[in-house]
Amino acid sequence: MLKVESLQKTYPGRRGDPPVKAVDSVTFQVKEGELVGLLGPNGAGKTTIVKMICGLIRPDQGQVLINGFNMTSARSSALENISAVLEGNRNLYWRLTVRENLEFFAALKGKNPKTLTSDMEKYIDFFRLEEKINVEARKLSRGMQQKLSIAVAMIANSPILVLDEPTLGLDVQASNEIRVLLKRAVAEEGRTIILTTHDMSVVQDTCERAVIISDGRMIADDKVHNFLELFKAKVYQIRIRGHLTETQRLALLSMNEVAVESESHEGTVLSVRLEDPKILYDVFAVLGQENSFIESIDRQANNLERVFLEILRRSGGGGQETAVI
Amino acid sequence: MAKKLLLFKAFLKKEFILFRRYLVNSIGGMLTIYVIFLLLLGSYRGLVGGGDHGDTVEQLVVGYVLWFFMLSTYQDVAYTLRREAKEGTLEQLYMSVHGFGWVMGAKAAAGFFVNSILVVILLRAVMVVTGSTLNIDLLSIVPITIFTLIGILGIGFTVGGLTLVFKRIESFTQMIQFALVALVAVDPQSVWWVRLLPGSYGASLVRRVMIGGAHLSNLGFWECAFFIVISLGHLGLGYGIYRLCERKAMSEGLLGHY
Ligand SMILES: Nc1ncnc2c1ncn2[C@@H]1O[C@H](COP(=O)(O)OP(=O)(O)O)[C@@H](O)[C@H]1O
Ligand SMILES: [Mg+2]
Numbered sequence: 001m002l003k004v005e006s007l008q009k010t011y012p013g014r015r016g017d018p019p020v021k022a023v024d025s026v027t028f029q030v031k032e033g034e035l036v037g038l039l040g041p042n043g044a045g046k047t048t049i050v051k052m053i054c055g056l057i058r059p060d061q062g063q064v065l066i067n068g069f070n071m072t073s074a075r076s077s078a079l080e081n082i083s084a085v086l087e088g089n090r091n092l093y094w095r096l097t098v099r100e101n102l103e104f105f106a107a108l109k110g111k112n113p114k115t116l117t118s119d120m121e122k123y124i125d126f127f128r129l130e131e132k133i134n135v136e137a138r139k140l141s142r143g144m145q146q147k148l149s150i151a152v153a154m155i156a157n158s159p160i161l162v163l164d165e166p167t168l169g170l171d172v173q174a175s176n177e178i179r180v181l182l183k184r185a186v187a188e189e190g191r192t193i194i195l196t197t198h199d200m201s202v203v204q205d206t207c208e209r210a211v212i213i214s215d216g217r218m219i220a221d222d223k224v225h226n227f228l229e230l231f232k233a234k235v236y237q238i239r240i241r242g243h244l245t246e247t248q249r250l251a252l253l254s255m256n257e258v259a260v261e262s263e264s265h266e267g268t269v270l271s272v273r274l275e276d277p278k279i280l281y282d283v284f285a286v287l288g289q290e291n292s293f294i295e296s297i298d299r300q301a302n303n304l305e306r307v308f309l310e311i312l313r314r315s316g317g318g319g320q321e322t323a324v325i
Numbered sequence: 326m327a328k329k330l331l332l333f334k335a336f337l338k339k340e341f342i343l344f345r346r347y348l349v350n351s352i353g354g355m356l357t358i359y360v361i362f363l364l365l366l367g368s369y370r371g372l373v374g375g376g377d378h379g380d381t382v383e384q385l386v387v388g389y390v391l392w393f394f395m396l397s398t399y400q401d402v403a404y405t406l407r408r409e410a411k412e413g414t415l416e417q418l419y420m421s422v423h424g425f426g427w428v429m430g431a432k433a434a435a436g437f438f439v440n441s442i443l444v445v446i447l448l449r450a451v452m453v454v455t456g457s458t459l460n461i462d463l464l465s466i467v468p469i470t471i472f473t474l475i476g477i478l479g480i481g482f483t484v485g486g487l488t489l490v491f492k493r494i495e496s497f498t499q500m501i502q503f504a505l506v507a508l509v510a511v512d513p514q515s516v517w518w519v520r521l522l523p524g525s526y527g528a529s530l531v532r533r534v535m536i537g538g539a540h541l542s543n544l545g546f547w548e549c550a551f552f553i554v555i556s557l558g559h560l561g562l563g564y565g566i567y568r569l570c571e572r573k574a575m576s577e578g579l580l581g582h583y
Contacts, residue, residue, distance in 0.1 A: 011577060051578065056416050058575045079422045086581070090413030095343055107335030110328055110422040 002030040002053065002082075002160055002194065007062035009048050022048040024216040025062070030194050032159070035186045037203035037224075038196040039308065040213035046196035047087055049213070050164045053194075054084045066160060080110065083153035087164040091149040094138035098129050098148055101137055102155050109156030116155070123151045127181065143174025147181070154185065161185070163195040167202055179206045200308055204228075212311060220311050227307045235300040237261070238270045238283070241293040251286045258283060267295060329431065332423050336435035344439055355443060362389050362451050383457045383536045390448045391473075391528055392509045394440060396502055398474045401436035402429065402481025403498060407488045416580050425571075426564070433478055437471075465534045465541035469552075473527025476556035477505075479563025480523055486570030489579055523559040526552050 009023040023045045030036045038046050051057040053064050055071040055078065064071040069078035085091050092101050102120060103113045124130050127147040137145060146166065153161055166182070167175040183206055185191045197203060203210050203224060210227065212220040220227070243263060244252070252258045257273040272283055287294065344351055369385060409415035421428050452459060484498050508524040520526040530552060533539045541549070574580050 048578065051416075051581070054416070054420055056419055056575065056580050057578045058572075076422050076424060079420055082420075084416075084420060086413065086416055088413055088582075090582075091417055093339070093414060094412075095346065096339065100339070100342060104335050104339055105417065107331050108418065108421040108423070108428070110331075112331055113335070 001032055001065075001067055002192065003065040004028050004049070004053065005063050005065070007049065007052055007064070008060045009045075009052060009057065010060055022216050023052070023059075026213070026216075026218050027062075028211050028218065028221055030160075030192055032192050033186060033190045034209060035182065035193045035195075035207050037207035037210045038194060038213060039198070039200065039203050039210050040196075041198055044198075044213045045216040046198075046213055047164055048216075050084070050086070050162055050196055053162055054082065054086075055079065081158055082160045082162065083109065083156060083158040084162040085146075085149045085153050085164065085166060087168070092137040092145065092152065095136055097136050098124075098133050098140075101148060101152055105152045106155045109158065111156050119155060119157070123155055126184075127151045141174070143170050143177065146170060146174065146178060150178070150181070154191070159190075160192045160194070163193065165197055166195055167197065167199065175202075182206055212308065214312055227311075234274045236272045236274060236280070237296075237298045237300055238272060238287075239295045239297075240268050240270070240287065241295055242267065244268055244292070245290050248286050248290055248292070252283065255279060255282060271300075329423065329427055332421075332427060333431040333434055336431045337438060340435045340439045351443075355447065358393055358447060359450055362447075363454065365389065366455060380536055382455050383459060384532065386448075386451050386455055386457050387459065387532055387535050388509050388528070390444060390451065391470075391531055392505055393447060394444045394470065395474065395477045395505050395509065395524055397440040397443070398433070398436065398477050399481045399484075399501060399505065401433060401440070402478055403484040403488070403501070405432065406481075406485030407498075410489055410580060411582050413581060419580060429482075433481075437474065459535045460538045462534055462540060465539070466531060468541065469527055469530045469534065472553055472556040473524055473531065476523040476527065476559035479559035479561070482560075482563040482567035486567035489574045490570045490577075492579075520551075521555060523556075526555055 005027050007023055007026045009021075011020045011022055013019045026045075026049060028036075038049065040046050048057060052059045053066075053071070055064070055075055058072070064078075066078040067081040069081065071078045093104065096104060099120070102123070103116065106116055106119075107113060124133060127150065129144070129148060129151065132140060132144060137148060140148065150161075150163070150166070153163075163182070167178055170178065179202065182193055182195070186193055195202070195207070207224055209221070209223050211218060244260070249260070252260070252270065257275060257279050259271050261269040261271050263269075270283070272279060274280065366382075366385065369382075406415065409418065418428050419425055423431075451457075480501065484501060488494055488498065505524065508522055509528045511519045511522070511525050513519040513525055513529045520529075530544065530548075533544070534541070
């Protein structure tokens, strides 16, 4: 069980820059055997949260409990229960081979390499590293390196694993392989995993639960299927030629399910959430009054990305900036 | 304690693997060090005009080899900290269950063994080429050298800590290797407070054994005790400075490569 309580971190500004409030009262828990995604755009504060969880950055306020051990006051016991793969590709010694990396980091986590043989075989098999066992890490593909980093984090059998952007910079195939392996690690070994990503598809693919972070604050924490359920209604995008008249605008905006997404010389785009199909008739009626010309009607897929943007919009966090992720 | 031994073994294995795997680099580095010595020797003989000048060649031999040992030890700490911070493995070292102090201790001890081999080879080579005879009394030399190097670890921690916090001080750290030359060369016999500098006291004791033919028992209890206290003091001070830097690095998120 991982408990994060009211974490707060402000970085001092460098060379005259103002201080950066990177994390602001973040509280959540991850239960044993859960796979939770920490989702948020770049700069949201995910890496800072991860490093505070791992005891690599000292929080200004709040605490981290790893299976009950406080990361600050019972550091060494806490560290026995957690391993991490941090952002980027440098969690390994590049000049050591796959096997040597596994052995070295196991010892660093307090395991005797001699009692390791069966675990070694297990993880080499699990991550399909057997052919590369005597290859130096620097000579592996990016995907292989990432698999090795995760294997290295798992070899000491720490119950909790933290992965910062585990699929960043990987090709589609490697990314998919890692998603599958992480799900298996939870299903087959009961590991507790918390991963961060700015990629909605990773969370939708792998996680049961997501904690959404924006500008250092937590803006949502729920089961992924609940997030999808929340906006289960289909969304249609209606593109019309020209502008709306003032009466049309007022009539449309009085309907909760309708939003004007954009309006320009090229035309106007409305989005309509179809909780009740009757709403479409109402919309058509308003458009028909002034003979507005409908250019297209598209159904939008309901995915986590939409949900995410919608949540950000509702929380008042700038939906504009996040549109670039 | 058994677990700390495992940690030490892991580092020892890693150091030896890397030494063997990059043998060409290792030998190349050694050759450079050896050639520099020959150049020094040549210019020295040119200056004093050949012939036998008593102990002075022996002074050069002992001073040079000791400097090399000190430099390697210093780099093992200072450069390791810098490189691992840059490459991202430092954060993994910090997540070790052993605690970072033990991790660096194991790393330094492992480095000592690998460096010792190089030092023995270098010493052999420069003794042969200069035809110098030295008193190789291991029982006296080894403990003195170990405590001399312990003091040098203090410098390594200080510089390593400072590079964590102030990433751009590389040119300053280059100068340390020249400072080490001075520390080996100065003679505590003439100015008493030189003994308080890291490395100097130990270097003079090593010279007394290897060139003067003294034995550890000739040095006397108080001298040895004083020497040990000074060495541990340097380590303590250096590690203390490192811990301060580490505090700052952990609060500003500088253990990684941000
Ligand atoms: N060591 C640091 N010093 C100063 N500012 C930092 C540091 N690390 C991150 N930041 C800033 O804190 C904010 C959050 O960064 P980060 O935690 O890396 O977010 P994420 O991982 O979600 O992209 C960003 O504005 C980033 O520029
Ligand atoms: Mg990040």
